[in-house]
Structure formats: structure tokens, C-alpha cells
Amino acid sequence: MTQPRVVAVIPVMGHPVLLDDAIASAAALLDEGTLAGIVAVDDGCRFDETRAALAAWAALLGPDRMAVLHQPNRGLSAARNAGIAAAMAGAPDAIFLLDADNRLARGAGRAFAALLEAHPEADWFYPAFDFFGQDAHYATDQVPSPLMHMLVNHSEAGSLIRARVFAGGVRFDETLREGYEDWDFFLSAQRVGFSGRPAGRPLLEYRKRPSSMLAGSHDLDAQLRRQIARKHRWLFSAQSALTREHEAFPRFAFVGLGEVALGTDPSQLREIGADAFEAMVLRHAAAPLRHHAPAMTVLGATGLTDRLREAGLLHGLLWAVERRLLAAPELAAVAVRCEGAGEQVGLGQAEGWDGGGTADLLVLPLATLIAAARGGDGALREALNAGDPSGDATLRALAAEGGAERLTLTLPGGGGGEDDARPGAGALLSALARSRFRSALDTAWDWRAPGGAWPRTRAHDAPRLTASGGPVLPLLRGAGGGLDIAFTVSIFDQGGVEKVARAVAREFAVEGHRCHLVVTGGRPARLEHGARPPEFATISFLSDPSAADWAGAEYLGTAETSWGNPEERAALEGLLRPMDVVVNAHSPATHKVAGALRRGGTLMVDHQHVLEVSDYGRAYGPPILTLAYEHAYDAVATCSQGMADWLAAHGVPAEKLIPVVNAPGYPMTGAEVADALALRRDPGAGAPLSVLYLGRLDEQKGIDRVAAIFSRLSEAGRGMALTLAGRAVVNADRPIGPLSPETRLPGPLSTPAALTAAFTAADILVLPSRYEGLPLVVLEAQRLGCVPVVTDVGAVAEAVRGGETGILVPEEGCVDSMVAAILRLDSDRGALAALSRDAAARARDWTVATSGLRAWIAEKAHNRR
Amino acid sequence: MLRSRGESHDKTPPKAVTPPLRVLAADGIDLAAAAAALPGLEVVPAAQAGGDGRARLCLVAPGADADAQAALEAAGLGHLPRVVWNGDPAALVAGMGARLEAALADAGAARRSAALLRREQEALNRRFKALEGLAWALGGPQASLALDWPPGPATATVPEGSATLRQALPVDVSGLAAVDLLLPELTPEEAGEVVVAIEDSEGHLHPLALAATSVERADGWLRFAAETPLPVDPQDGVLLAEGLPEGTIIGLGHPVPDPDFAAHGLEGGDGCTLALRVWKGITGTAGSMAPTAPAVAGLVHERLLPADLPRPALIARPRAARDHVATDFWAKENAVLVHPSTAGPVCARLARVPVAGVQRASAVVHAAHPRSGVLGFAMGFAAPGQATSDNWQQFLGPWTYLAPGSWGEVHAPPQPSAARMGRSCDLLLATCVAGEATNESAWALFRAFRLSRSAPE
Structure with missing residues (x-):
């Protein structure tokens, strides 16, 4: 094996004696030939002793083996960068950054060569944290992941870094002077495609004192993290985090019959076997720093999850469940009960649940699965040992122990069947309690303390960093590339x-x-x-x-x-x-x-x-x-x-x-409009006029005025057909007022077919509103040749050109004005026909209406991507 | 003083107490001229210097070097460098520059030495701290069971060919003292061919030697012990074993969901670990965890059961002990109980065992309760009344540590002369609680004894 050229760069500030330990440890490697050189950078240290020490070492080791740079104080990052530049002039294979108060491990030099040879694809090798002073040994990420790197920095600056990283332009950010500059460095390296791996053997002895720059930076932790997140938006974005989570740390496990599907986005799942899922859960329980398991396991009545997915409700439902589990992490289960209520769809608030009764959907947090794998206590243990085919005893025991909640999902048709998710949950938890891997939970699989590594399930915190800590909707970007x-x-x-x-x-x-x-x-x-x-x-x-x-x-x-x-x-x-x-x-x-x-x-x-x-x-x-x-x-x-x-x-x-000026509120194709207009009767045929009110029966819409207008039209004795369609939504308790007996009350009309029929059958739409925006009903009526007679309020005049596409009257005295206008049109059917034709001809459409907004969004989105 | 008369840009000027460099001027040197030419240096006549230790060099006149040398040697200053002085200060510059660099290098070497000493001192401090604990325990050595994978229902066999068995260990191998493996069907000869080692994360192999007593015990567990607890930095490690005959049955532990920690190199195995125990001692202490009783020819062995022996009595208990300490003869078990304390070793004595001329003694010991901690056992023997509450430790042999439920042997230090013991002897039975366990259910039992004496001629 050819000995690689590795240079140690040692920035110095404030440690004139501890510096000797650092240099001595490096000098030992120089002597054994496993280190090619040392570059020490005096960052304007205020101690003369530092310069004396550096001069002494340089004299001892000689210019071929040690270089010393002096600079005014510019901070640790600048000192490292200066050292890197000097080291790179010698064309090393790799650089090791050694802080002046740390030491290289005795076997570090041999480790450098072994690592560089064995892993040519790795761009840097980071050590575990072996502290002396305050003796401790912390684990670090064994399988580095950019997602986990959002949460905690696994790569100490004291890492062995290949020269190609620096040749690629990666340097320390000299504006970060209060800490986390190494975290930023390695994120920057990843951004341009470099990646690191754990060294897996001692490289560095890290001096840990109660007060250190690192300890100080923890106090600024929140501020520094925000800085890191702002700088690295490529990583700290919801879609980036969700994608990485979905690929490597799936948030959900959907348990079916014999198969388990994993993923973050429930519309993009991948299947594994039930045995593999069991092993996954036990692996995580035994060694949470090394292995991941999904945070939430979802069990549903047969076909329900597919139905919810098809209805577009599954993503939001899972988000709502996760929100509950985040707010109450001790919960052992969240159930969802589906209830039918006509055409309504909705999600109620969470309420306490005792585990009994049917659950259409069950979401179990990972802690519940682990508790079962460990055998549980008391009633849970009994239920798990007994098998519990209904799941009733198990869920009740869980609810009694950690608490459980239930959400009610309003869904047309309710849950759709008599299936209950609880038996599946009971079976799953019993299987975990009987797992052949259970005894592995008695061994501590990580002898190092957590410190540089977090449990892999914390991966789910990463997307939340982009949302002030809130649960993030598990929605990945669509395949089509649209927004x-x-x-x-x-x-x-x-x-x-x-x-x-x-x-x-x-x-x-x-x-x-x-x-x-x-x-x-x-x-x-x-x-x-x-x-x-x-x-x-x-x-x-x-x-x-x-x-x-x-x-x-x-x-x-x-x-x-x-x-x-x-x-x-x-x-x-x-x-x-x-x-x-x-x-x-x-x-x-x-x-x-x-x-x-x-x-x-x-x-x-x-x-x-x-x-x-x-x-x-x-x-x-x-x-x-x-x-x-x-x-x-x-x-x-x-x-x-x-x-x-x-x-x-x-x-x-x-x-x-x-x-985005309003257009008719429901879509019709050109052919449909033509067909409907063809059905419209000729106003000149002499049949009695048909007058329509369609909308909410409330004061804003002037429903009292409608009643008065219809009464006056009825009294006019011209046999007009009067239709009042709608229902009270706002002010439902206020009476409409007396209506003429021939007024038809078909109730609310909401479907396009019903609306089209109503407009087609009516000659006139009356709308005596007190205030409006730009009412859709007017535009819908115009499209089908129904002539609007409306008060000139709000933006109504943008839809109705008085005398051309409808009749506009002032709000003051509108009842009289509208009655007079309608009677006039009844007498002049030619004018009515002309208004009808012009109204239909000048109907708006949403493609035109939204063109400005769509173009604006396209431009802004393009610039941001 | 090294203060120039002109403007100084020296950011690290000499300290105020630094005296000026002293230079000697040999005979023939114009003292005043030399002093004028060398401002900042102190020029004094060599003849007046005596053995002046502050002198750094000597100026000699051209052609007078030999005389100057002789004079310096006479004054005990023969070591001083001599510079031929022609009135030009430049003659001094190169030499002084070289000496400055050399001085700096010397300072660097001194700093290096200091750094090395600091590092060694830190390591020593750590060891001393551990050994302090050893001393506080009245000499009861500390050892701990770092990993215990009891045998499960499954076994595996060694495949054909020279297979290397590998088992990753989820413990820090620093201080690892011994590993017990379950190899129930190996003959002693086959066991002797097995090579076991710990490979640390730096790739170094640390061999473990078979403890012969574990073979003699014949309970299937074989102990492989390091000469001393591994003196390495805390790191990961892997157990390697080679030389196992094809078809050897090896005991397995439990299935593990992480394949990294399953045993590799076996047929069967099914994702299980090996059944094993890992023992750790204090790094730096001497003492293997493989105590042996070297075989000696010409001895007659007498095997005795506790029922045949005098009843035990305590002769030593830790002064600070607040927990239960006792000794008793358990008739149903036909065993002697010596119940230890967490505060330190406990010693019981079987007085005046009627066996003459005892030269060697061993006992079979048993950590009888399945939920005790790890228990330590030791034994010794002495002439009747010789061992007291003050000196009993010096008669004990090496400690043996047993996991709960396991059996072992202890051996007393041999007595070379039969005459010393006389017609009877006192047996000393000592126990302790290892590590930080409680002494709850610490059923430390001595089950059988073997006393050996010279065969009659």
C-alpha cells in the first residue's frame, strides 16, 4: 500500500501549551511516516508563548515537515482556510484538521492510509467522539444521511478530508465565528456532491472541558441552527426533506395481510414482508442509533385506506393524526371512526378513547410497537400473552396505560363495512411480543453514549424544521413536474x-x-x-x-x-x-x-x-x-x-x-351551452315571463326585497312564473317575508344540471342584493341567456352592462325599479330577446379570467426553482 | 541587553529580566573595540571569567586560537565555542544564528518531551484511579461481566475448510480480559488447537489463550483469556476463532435482528449470536483470568465434600459492610455458603481439616442463584491458626469469577513443603461481589474440595 500524503492543519488561538500536545501527537505520526506534514496557523493569538512554541516546533521538525503561518485574528474558519491553502500547495492526498487543544490518536496515521485505500469513493472520514478530560465516548452516525445531518452534525472538524473536496472549492465560512462552522462546511461539501463516512476507528482524541467553544455554541444553538437552515435551503426545504425521508426513513407503515407497505407519501408506497417489518422494528428497538423504523403504523378496515386515498383524504388525515401524536407523545394509539352524513366530508376534533368499540382506522406510534416487543406490563402483558383475536383487550390495555384518542371522519357512506382495525392491531402486537428477536432487547448494542448520533426515528423531525416544528403534510412532489x-x-x-x-x-x-x-x-x-x-x-x-x-x-x-x-x-x-x-x-x-x-x-x-x-x-x-x-x-x-x-x-x-374577474361558477363546454341555449324558448312567442331568484335566502341578497318584488309581479296579473330557489346559510333564523302563492320553491339547486335547467327555463334573474362582490349567479344566468335584473352594488356593473347584457338599477328604491323593469320587458319582448342574446354572447370564461394569475405564478415559480 | 539603539519592530521583545549575552575576549583582543563593535552584548576579558557559566562564546585573536583554547580549558570553559575576531560583527552573526536555531530546536524538543510526559501522566492517572478502587476493596480485584449471551435452543456447526468464525462484539474492547465460548463437544486436545483472538477496529489482533481449568471443568464452556486486560483505546472489536474441527458444535445465543451482530462463518446459525460471555478487567493490572494449577507429579489427592469437613466460621468481613454477610453449611446442598458483601471480600475458615501435609488445595465453586450478580471466589490454606483476620489475604490464590448459575474451580497457592502444614490445616474460603452488583441472592457455594499431598515414599 502506497503511503498517502496527509497533512495536518492546526489552527491556533489561545492554547500555547495544549498546542504542544497536538503537535506532539502529529509529530509522532511524522516520525512513523504516516503523516507528511504539519501546517500550524497562528490566528493572531494574544499569547507570545504561542509564537515561541510554534518557532520551537518548527525549528525542531524542520521546514520540510512543518510550516507556520501567522495572521491577524480572523477567526477559526479563516485560520483553517489559510492552513488548507498552504497545505494544498504541497499537493496532499488528504488533510486532517486538528484543533490545537485536541490530539491525534496513536493509530491515526495507519488509519489514514487504511481508510483512504479501502474507501476510494468516500470524500471524508469522520471519527466517533472520544473525549478525554471529561472522559466519554459518543456514538456518531454509522450510516450518514443528509436528512439526519439537518438535525445533528455527525462530522467533527477533526476529520480526514480528501484533497479533492478542497480542490472542489469547499471552504469554511469565515462569517460563522460563533460555532457550527464545521457543520456548515460538511453541508456545503454535500451540496456539491461530496459525501463522508464514519472512520470506524480512533482518529482523534477530543479534549472536553466544561467550558469550550462548543459548549458556548450550544447556548447559541437555536440562532446558529437558523443560520445553517437559511444558508442551506437546498436541504432545509420541505420537499427535499420529505423526499429524503420517504426514501430512507419512511414515516408510515401500512399493515395489511402478510404485507407491509412503507413510505412517507401514502400514494407512493413500497412493500416489504411482515417478517421483514418485524425485524425492522426489533432492530430499531435494540439499536435506535443505528436503525430506523417507521414512526407510525397504520391499520385499516379492509379497503378503507384505498378509499381514503382515492377520496384525497388520506394525506390530510395522517397529518391530523401526527399532529395529535406530536402534541401528546404519550398516546398509545389514535383511532379513526368513519361516520356517514350525506354529502359532507370532514374531520372532527380528537376525543379521549378507551380502546373499545369499532375503529375503522388505527394509528399506532412506534413506542407502542416497542412496548409490545418488550412484553408490556400488567394488563397489556396479559392481553399479549393471551393472543386477543379481537384486539379489544390489547387496545383497552394500551389506552389505560398511555392514553388513546379517537378522531371522527365524516365520510359519505361512513366506514363502509363492519370491519374493525383492532384485530389486526392485536395480531401485530402479539406477533411482536412473540418475536424470536425479543431477547436481543436485553443487550445494549451501542456501548458508546448517544451524543453525536440521534435515534434514527428522529429523522421525522427533519421536515418539521421547515415548518417551525409542526407536522408536515406527507405529500411528495408529483411526477408530472407541475406545481x-x-x-x-x-x-x-x-x-x-x-x-x-x-x-x-x-x-x-x-x-x-x-x-x-x-x-x-x-x-x-x-x-x-x-x-x-x-x-x-x-x-x-x-x-x-x-x-x-x-x-x-x-x-x-x-x-x-x-x-x-x-x-x-x-x-x-x-x-x-x-x-x-x-x-x-x-x-x-x-x-x-x-x-x-x-x-x-x-x-x-x-x-x-x-x-x-x-x-x-x-x-x-x-x-x-x-x-x-x-x-x-x-x-x-x-x-x-x-x-x-x-x-x-x-x-x-x-x-x-x-x-381575476369572476366567470360562471360551474363549467360548461361550448357544446353544452349551445344545447342549453337551443332549449331556451323564444321570448317573442308570447308565453308569460319566467322570473327566477337563485341564491342564499338572506339579507345580503335582499331576500325580503325578492318577496316584495314577487308579490308586486303577482299582483300585476300577467301570470308570470315566479321561482325562488335557495336556502338560508347565513341569517337562517330571519323570516323571508310573505310570498305570493304561485311562487315555486324548489329548494336549493346546487348541481350543474339543476342550475342549467333553472337558468334555461327562466327569462329573467332578479337579484336585489344590498352588497355584493361579483356574483357568480349573474354570470351563470347570462351565459345561458337569462337576463339579470340586479342592483348596482359591488362589482356587479363589471358583469352587467345596463341595457346591453342586463338591467342595472340603483339600490335605493330597487323594488320599484325592478318591478318596473320587469314589466317593461314583459311588454317589449324584442328588447328582452336582444338582452338575452347579448348576455349569452359576452359570457366570460375562467381561462381568460385566470390568465394573468397563471402567467404571474409561472414566472415566479420558474425563478424560484 | 538585546535592545537595539534604533527603532524596534520586535513584537516579542526579550523580557526585562533577560541579561545581555556574555562574550569572552581572549588575550590579544582589544576589549574596548570589541565592546564598541558589539553593542548589546557584554564583552568581558576571558582571563577574568573564571568558570563563568554565563559566557556563551569566546573571541580569539587571529592565530591565537590554540592559546585561547588552552586558557579556556584551564578555566573549565573548554566547551565554549571560539570565534576568530577580526573586528567585524558579521563573523558572529552566522554562528549566533545557528545557535539560535539550535536553541529553538532544543526548546521544541523540550516541549515535545513535556507533551509526551503529559500524555503518559494522563493515562497513568486513569490507571491509578482504577487501582485506587482496587486498593479500597482490600485487594479484591475488580472484574466485570461485560456481555452475557446465554445459550439459546439453537446450535451451529463449523463448516468444512479452514473457516474463521467472526462475532462482532457490541462492547468496548478496551480492558477485555477473557471470553467464554460454549463448545460442549471438544476434546481437550481439540480445544488446545483452537486459536481465538480479538481484532480491534485498528486491525490489531490480540490473542486469547485457552484456560486449561475451563477444559477440566467439562461443562462445555471454554475460557480464552488475555495475558492482561487489553491495553487499547476504547474501540469496537470482533471475536475471531480458527482451528475448530469441521463439524464442531458451537453453542449459539439468541437471534438478532441486526445481521452485523450475528455469528458468521458457521453452518446454521439462523441469524443468532454465539453463546458467550465477555469479561473485562482493569487495564494495566496484571493477572490473567485463566488461573491454572500446574500439574505436579507424585501427589496424592484427597477428595472431600463439605459434609466431611468442619463447619465454617467467618474470620473476615469488610468493616464498612452494611448488607448481609454470612457463612453456613447447607446440608441439603452439601455445600459451604460464604455470602459476600458489596463492600468487599468476605473470608470463612474451615478450621483444622484433618489432612496432613497438604501441599495443594482446590475447590469446585458454584454461583448457585440464577439472579445473583457475578461472584468472585478464591481459596487458600494455612497451618492451623496461622491465618487471622489481619493476614488472611496473603494466603489466597487467584480469584475466579462466575456468572450467575455457573460453575468453576479455585486453586490455593501451592505449599512446597509438606512439613509446614503438619497434621491438619485451615482452609480459607473467600468470596466477593464483582462489579457494581448487589449481594442479593449471592449464593456463593463451595461444593467440593481436593487436597493434595505428596505420595508416601
């Missing part, structure tokens, strides 16, 4: 805001992006037929009731929610962190994490729809909160030009405003 775009809404109940969100999401989905729905108001979503809207790949719920309570502090007279303590904010930040873009459609909770998300690289868009008006005429509502949080957003999209003008006038920079 992941989240739409956050407070409620999802077929309202205008929700329809617009769907429409915008549809346009992004057509472009190849993946859209995700996040409901933050703590209430279930009402989905059409209870099915996942096809434009959303996933649906997640933030189940905190306070997220929509409007009981928080006020800004310019509009209350925020009381939601938003640090745990809550970290949780929502984690839910949204994997997204490239977040579009906030009136979710107040999202405002509170917008700044953090934006700082972390997420493109933040606030989408505003309507400024509310109180009974006393005061403006309030979501646009006011936009003014409060404008700085946290990259852009503000508006439903109308009018809204954009209002926001600009109140302080939002014009460059941030992107009007």
Missing part, C-alpha cells in the same frame, strides 16, 4: 368563494399543476355527491373551531379569529409547507402563517371576493384583513377590478394586485 397549489378556504359549502376556488383550481389543473383543498374553519365540507372535486388531488381539514370564531383582535373594525397559538400556527404551516403556492380564499387562519410560509419560499396569493356591509352600512370583512396582512403575500387576486381598485386605494401596492 403543488393549495387553496385554503374557511368553509366549503357550495358558496361563491368555493366555486371560484374550484374554477381557478380547474384552470391550474389543466396546465398540469396539482391543486389541493384545505378547509380551515373546523366544519365539514359539503361536496357535490359527496365526491372529491376532480380539480383537487387532496382535501385536508384544520379541525380547530377557533380558526373561524372571529373572536380575536380587530383590525380597522374587522375581527380576526382567536386561533393562532404557536402550536396551531406550526401545525398549519406544516400542512401547507409542501406547497409551491398557497391561494388563500378568505381563510383567516392562513393569514397568521402567511408570513412564515412566504419566508420559507412559498408563493402566497390572497384571493379577495367581497367586502361585507353591516346593518349600519359599515364596511368590514376579509378585504380589511388583507390590508392587515398584505406584507405577507406576494400577490392579491381580486374577483373584480373594483375590488382591486378598492384595495389599491387602501394601501396595497398596485403591482401586487391581479384581478
